[in-house]
Amino acid sequence: MSCTRELLASAGLGNGARQGWPLWFRGIARLPSVAVSSLGLLSPVTAVLLGWGLLGQAMTGVSVVGTLVVLASILGVQWAMSRAVLPAVR
Numbered sequence: 001m002s003c004t005r006e007l008l009a010s011a012g013l014g015n016g017a018r019q020g021w022p023l024w025f026r027g028i029a030r031l032p033s034v035a036v037s038s039l040g041l042l043s044p045v046t047a048v049l050l051g052w053g054l055l056g057q058a059m060t061g062v063s064v065v066g067t068l069v070v071l072a073s074i075l076g077v078q079w080a081m082s083r084a085v086l087p088a089v090r
Contacts, residue, residue, distance in 0.1 A: 038074045
């Protein structure tokens with residue numbers, strides 16, 4: 001019975017990846033390279049937050065600070081990009 005559950009879980013993950021990759025590549029083809037590189041930083045942050053929220057994993061002070069630093073850097077890059085693009089458009 002356990003094997004069936006594991007196979008179904010693997011099939012579900014494979015299905016999610018099969019649907020997610022085309023969306024990822026379609027999205028990055030339309031975004032500036034700076035935005036795409038910033039999105040890569042969200043993967044470990046997402047893993048930490050999902051582990052904490054769904055699996056009850058402990059977040060230490062270091063992981064909280066690291067998560068906040070990564071999010072602040074992504075926001076900073078996006079803010080700087082929006083400031084740099086707006087004057088060129090006007």
